[in-house]
Amino acid sequence: MTFPISRQGLEQIALALAVGVVLFGVLALLRWRRKDDYRRFAISAGIIAALAVVALIIGYTVAPNIPTPPVPLTARQANCAICHGIAGRGDGPAAFTLVPRPVNLQLHVPQHAPGELLYWISTGIPGTAMPAWGDIDPSTGKPKLSEEERWSIIRYLQALSRGETP
Numbered sequence: 001m002t003f004p005i006s007r008q009g010l011e012q013i014a015l016a017l018a019v020g021v022v023l024f025g026v027l028a029l030l031r032w033r034r035k036d037d038y039r040r041f042a043i044s045a046g047i048i049a050a051l052a053v054v055a056l057i058i059g060y061t062v063a064p065n066i067p068t069p070p071v072p073l074t075a076r077q078a079n080c081a082i083c084h085g086i087a088g089r090g091d092g093p094a095a096f097t098l099v100p101r102p103v104n105l106q107l108h109v110p111q112h113a114p115g116e117l118l119y120w121i122s123t124g125i126p127g128t129a130m131p132a133w134g135d136i137d138p139s140t141g142k143p144k145l146s147e148e149e150r151w152s153i154i155r156y157l158q159a160l161s162r163g164e165t166p
């Protein structure tokens, strides 16, 4: 299952809520200076602030499972397009030299669960040229693609399969 909202989406919600906190905070302050009853405004500001914190907590804990905005196959050093083609159709310049040939990802991606795709992209596919992008790159000491980057690419592949060009 993919979480229906991205970390960026939750950050934007938290930002909108922060505006509310400021608004109610200022109102409470004005009322307090006029010696009016300011408590209701202060409580509202507090509740909105709590909601903003909740949005951020969700964003940064469930976050690894949240696909971030799509990243094209040619992005970063991970040149998926060399084998899979820019649109994932299995027609990259190196595709013709490979046995087995890369499949048309636009047809295959919708047939698989997101977690399955993450597993293949992370660990590679034995017996094929598909590299393991979760493996540590000795020159940087980090995975060739971070988990977030791998999810971004899956998001892109899913959009491609739906006929969108994000």
Ligand code: HEC
Binding pocket: 078, 079, 080, 081, 082, 083, 084, 094, 098, 099, 100, 101, 102, 103, 104, 105, 108, 109, 112, 117, 120, 121, 125, 128, 129, 130, 131, 133, 145, 153
């Ligand atoms: C050196 C060539 C090569 C590169 C680079 C490459 N792949 Fe692959 N990939 C393959 C081959 C070959 C297969 C096995 C045939 C197949 O299943 O398409 C494969 C399989 C896959 C599959 C499984 C498709 C299925 O349903 O069977 C996915 C998903 C995938 N690759 C994604 C990627 C992504 C994302 C990248 C870039 C981060 C990438 N590949 C880079 C060659 C490559």
